[in-house]
Amino acid sequence: MDNNYWNSFSRKYTDNVLQIVERDLKEVFKKELNALANPRLKVADLGCGPGSLLKHLAPRFKKVYAVDFAEDLLKLAQTTNPFSNIEYLCHDFHTKKGFPFKADISFCVNALINPAYKKRLAMLRSVRRATKPSGKSIFIVPAYESIIYVYQAMIRVDMRYGASRTKGVKVMDRLFQKDVFSAVDAIVNIGGTPTKCFTREELAVFLSENGYKVIDIKKIEYSWEEEADNPPKWLGNPYPWDWMIVAQKVEKR
Numbered sequence: 637m638d639n640n641y642w643n644s645f646s647r648k649y650t651d652n653v654l655q656i657v658e659r660d661l662k663e664v665f666k667k668e669l670n671a672l673a674n675p676r677l678k679v680a681d682l683g684c685g686p687g688s689l690l691k692h693l694a695p696r697f698k699k700v701y702a703v704d705f706a707e708d709l710l711k712l713a714q715t716t717n718p719f720s721n722i723e724y725l726c727h728d729f730h731t732k733k734g735f736p737f738k739a740d741i742s743f744c745v746n747a748l749i750n751p752a753y754k755k756r757l758a759m760l761r762s763v764r765r766a767t768k769p770s771g772k773s774i775f776i777v778p779a780y781e782s783i784i785y786v787y788q789a790m791i792r793v794d795m796r797y798g799a800s801r802t803k804g805v806k807v808m809d810r811l812f813q814k815d816v817f818s819a820v821d822a823i824v825n826i827g828g829t830p831t832k833c834f835t836r837e838e839l840a841v842f843l844s845e846n847g848y849k850v851i852d853i854k855k856i857e858y859s860w861e862e863e864a865d866n867p868p869k870w871l872g873n874p875y876p877w878d879w880m881i882v883a884q885k886v887e888k889r
């Protein structure tokens with residue numbers, strides 16, 4: 637998951653990839669954005685990638701800093717978001733380098749997902765550094781509970797097609813072992829890449845121990861189509877989800 641890995645995505649990104657605001661079935665993230673919208677505030681999209689969030693930020697805030705270390709993705713973001721209040725910056729969050737701005741609110745959407753703990757910690761510290769004292773940071777990360785729930789749902793599907801529950805569990809256990817690189821550290825094969833997922837509690841503790849006060853944690857639910865080809869219609873609520881955590885920067889104790 638280095639710079640080259642992410643740069644290679646600029647050729648593969650389609651309109652449908654990783655667009656959390658568009659995937660958000662119950663518009664939880666959009667409601668949060670609307671509640672925060674303020675033409676006096678400066679915000680940052682940290683790990684902005686191809687910039688799918690920028691068109692939602694630019695009209696709601698005074699200034700948007702779009703930051704990423706993958707130059708090709710930054711260029712793509714710039715081409716597709718012609719707003720005069722967005723400034724694009726190339727920056728590696730794994731370094732201790734400071735930022736030329738402090739955001740009132742920082743967003744970090746599906747970027748705190750490196751499987752290496754030290755890199756995640758460095759990224760979290762960068763997000764904190766880019767945020768004003770008492771400012772807010774909003775993170776969206778893959779939910780580990782959702783990963784397990786999807787395997788359990790697939791057992792239900794197998795049973796509807798006549799498999800015994802024992803057989804269904806066996807098949808899903810096997811798939812789980814193939815796709816989950818670390819069951820305890822929640823490192824999962826997502827799109828062919830080892831990706832850090834979080835339980836709700838791990839996420840809250842990670843932020844609380846690193847200079848944040850947790851304000852809210854919510855599910856961002858998305859459709860079953862994102863998890864399976866042709867999922868049966870009866871697989872409805874609850875849907876698979878990511879975690880969204882809203883936190884306030886506090887002085888470190």
Ligand SMILES: C[S@@+](CC[C@H](N)C(=O)[O-])C[C@H]1O[C@@H](n2cnc3c(N)ncnc32)[C@H](O)[C@@H]1O
Pocket residue numbers: 642643653654655656682683684685686687688689703704705706709727728729730744745746747759
């Ligand atoms: C999964 S993409 C998410 C992109 C965007 N936030 C979205 O939701 O569409 C993760 C992004 O984080 C960026 N990223 C990962 N590690 C980074 C680092 N150390 N410094 C800067 N950006 C990084 C990648 O280049 C990539 O654009």
